[in-house]
Amino acid sequence: MATVKLWTDEDVARDPAVKAVFDDIRTTRKSDFVNDFWRGLAHDAGTLKRVWEGLKAIMIAPGALDPLTCELIYIAVSITNGCQYCIHSHTAAARAKGMTDGQHGHMLAIVGMANQTNALVTGLGVAPDDVFLVR
Template identity: 50%
Template sequence: MEIFKPINEKKAKGKVKNIFSEIKKTRKISKIPNFWRSIAHNPALLERTWNSLKAVMKDGALDSVTKELIYVAVSITNSCGYCTRSHTFAAKKKGATDQMIKEMIDVVGIANQNNKLVEAYQVEVDKIYK
């Protein structure tokens, strides 16, 4: 259960209302997700987080689908169910297929397994990788 009740989108004012409008327009959605409504209790945090997300998640050397899939992978590893769901939805909206998502989950699984094995065995990094 949330610590603070999410801000009612219809009651948002000032900076929060403006950012909510920009989020809806940019993400092509009709309702503000709970994450944004929850952090809106701190308008400076809302603005900073939104601006950072826009800057990082736009197309660059990596396309936006790849970035969404990376976001999902990190969310799975960090056990953030909310982020896993919301960014899987975003990845699909941007063109990710179910097969892409399944393969990404396989990569997350094997990477986490092998990372744990490397840590457990305290494997020294090979000279070629340094």
């Protein structure tokens, strides 16, 4: 359950700063749907704009990684952080970008293995080998 009011389109229409971001979300995504994450952030127009601009720069603008890889990384981090909302929303986005069941399963196996080995090496207190350090 949300800890803040999720803004309706009627609420959004009354705040020009929030409306501008919602309009940009709709235009950028080519969809009338604005998900509840953005509706929760709408109570703080400054944070809403900052987060949307950051997300556009990292996840939507062309970059060195392809869009599906970006979504897979987002899912992996969301799993590790335990963010159910982000796991679901970015899994849906990855599927829309062509993620197959095989890719999803492989990515989940990598996340599980990385979490296991990270915990083991941290518990063992093993420092990185010198060959891995940038000099």
